[in-house]
Amino acid sequence: MSQSGDRVVRAGFIGVGNFVAGNHLPNIAASKLWQVAAVCDLDEAARGRAVERYAPLYETADYRRLLADPGIDAIVLGVQHQHHLPFIREIAAAGKHMLVEKPMTVDDAESRQVVEAVRAANVKLMVGFNRRFAPLAVEAKRVFHQRNRGKQALITYRAVDDRFFWPDYAFDPKRGGGKIMCECCHFFDFLHWFLEAEPVRVFCEGYREDQNVVSLRFDDGSIGSIISGGNGSVAFPKERMEVFCDRTTMVLDQMLWMQLEGYEDAGDRVGSWEKDPFPNVGTDGTPHERHRAKLGHWLKHGIQPEDFARKAYYGSFPKADLGHFAEIEAFARAILADTPSPCDEVAGARATACSTAAIRSMEAGYVPVAVRREEYLPG
Numbered sequence: 001m002s003q004s005g006d007r008v009v010r011a012g013f014i015g016v017g018n019f020v021a022g023n024h025l026p027n028i029a030a031s032k033l034w035q036v037a038a039v040c041d042l043d044e045a046a047r048g049r050a051v052e053r054y055a056p057l058y059e060t061a062d063y064r065r066l067l068a069d070p071g072i073d074a075i076v077l078g079v080q081h082q083h084h085l086p087f088i089r090e091i092a093a094a095g096k097h098m099l100v101e102k103p104m105t106v107d108d109a110e111s112r113q114v115v116e117a118v119r120a121a122n123v124k125l126m127v128g129f130n131r132r133f134a135p136l137a138v139e140a141k142r143v144f145h146q147r148n149r150g151k152q153a154l155i156t157y158r159a160v161d162d163r164f165f166w167p168d169y170a171f172d173p174k175r176g177g178g179k180i181m182c183e184c185c186h187f188f189d190f191l192h193w194f195l196e197a198e199p200v201r202v203f204c205e206g207y208r209e210d211q212n213v214v215s216l217r218f219d220d221g222s223i224g225s226i227i228s229g230g231n232g233s234v235a236f237p238k239e240r241m242e243v244f245c246d247r248t249t250m251v252l253d254q255m256l257w258m259q260l261e262g263y264e265d266a267g268d269r270v271g272s273w274e275k276d277p278f279p280n281v282g283t284d285g286t287p288h289e290r291h292r293a294k295l296g297h298w299l300k301h302g303i304q305p306e307d308f309a310r311k312a313y314y315g316s317f318p319k320a321d322l323g324h325f326a327e328i329e330a331f332a333r334a335i336l337a338d339t340p341s342p343c344d345e346v347a348g349a350r351a352t353a354c355s356t357a358a359i360r361s362m363e364a365g366y367v368p369v370a371v372r373r374e375e376y377l378p379g
């Protein structure tokens with residue numbers, strides 16, 4: 001991509017706050033497929049931290065400088081999602097590809113505009129639904145479909161942690177949109193991707209800010225539930241998926257441990273750590289027990305006061321491989337080979353449609369709400 005012909009994607013970052021500074025910046029800096037070309041943030045301190053660690057070619061507070069720069073191939077958009085739409089439109093109009101953090105949009109009208117803008121400009125958009133790229137999730141999907149393709153599944157995804165560790169904007173319906181918007185979008189996308197089925201109906205019991213139980217029906221007859229909340233402990237592994245289908249059981253524990261029963265392709269699998277700051281803690285027991293021991297240790301000894309003040313834990317948190325690195329490499333390969341985005345604007349629109357359907361379900365007095373492609377995609 002670069003003019004010297006060295007086949008890397010030159011990234012310009014707009015917004016290098018908590019998430020991007022802890023994930024995309026270090027991953028893109030470590031990838032041979034990318035180059036950290038330019039960093040933009042309104043916050044001088046955030047910019048300073050990025051410059052010190054990743055030495056971009058330049059820094060700026062003016063994102064339009066990146067859009068006008070022919071030396072930038074793709075933008076990594078890390079501003080809070082309630083502000084995505086105008087940026088996405090401008091980035092597309094500038095002819096740049098973009099990695100947009102999740103959720104891509106906050107309602108269906110925004111989604112239709114994004115899909116139109118991206119298609120009109122013929123650029124690639126990738127949404128940051130990283131769990132699709134977690135190595136153990138990829139293996140789980142392979143094993144599931146080899147045995148169960150075309151069969152109806154019953155699937156649950158539980159993700160509960162402690163909201164005290166989240167930034168406040170996430171829970172504000174007017175800003176982050178609540179956890180149903182900020183986080184459940186991940187699981188709507190993940191279940192669609194895993195089952196290869198379209199969500200057609202959503203029912204949600206819970207609250208806009210936090211604490212939701214969502215039921216989903218898919219077009220292949222599969223049914224799913226998502227349990228999402230912030231009233232648990234961060235010292236316990238947050239996520240667990242269970243899939244039941246035609247006398248098989250699959251459990252995926254935090255992308256670290258896959259347990260199987262009823263599959264010919266038998267044998268449990270163990271995932272890997274993306275970041276393990278405590279290799280000497282939790283060395284015995286099951287992957288779940290090891291993970292739990294590391295989280296407990298982090299909670300007692302691993303949190304730095306300055307991280308706590310900024311609610312920025314990505315540098316210190318013991319983290320299973322949730323696919324963040326594979327995600328950015330998959331996008332670079334799509335750009336370099338000119339193939340479709342591996343998690344495109346339609347995926348972003350679909351997940352937002354499920355979140356907004358769940359919100360409508362609650363607001364209408366807890367009723368089922370249909371999810372229709374013709375409502376979240378342009379005609």
Ligand SMILES: NC(=O)c1ccc[n+]([C@@H]2O[C@H](COP(=O)([O-])OP(=O)(O)OC[C@H]3O[C@@H](n4cnc5c(N)ncnc54)[C@H](O)[C@@H]3O)[C@@H](O)[C@H]2O)c1
Pocket residue numbers: 014015016017018019020040041042043046061063078079080081101102103128129130167182
């Ligand atoms: N994939 C995941 O698992 C995951 C996890 C957490 C957050 N996220 C997403 O990442 C995105 C960022 O969230 P965050 O919590 O890191 O937010 P944040 O507030 O920490 O960071 C946003 C940054 O954007 C900067 N910014 C705002 N307007 C700007 C402008 N006009 N020009 C340049 N910079 C500007 C801010 O100064 C700030 O540094 C959100 O969409 C969020 O939902 C994804």
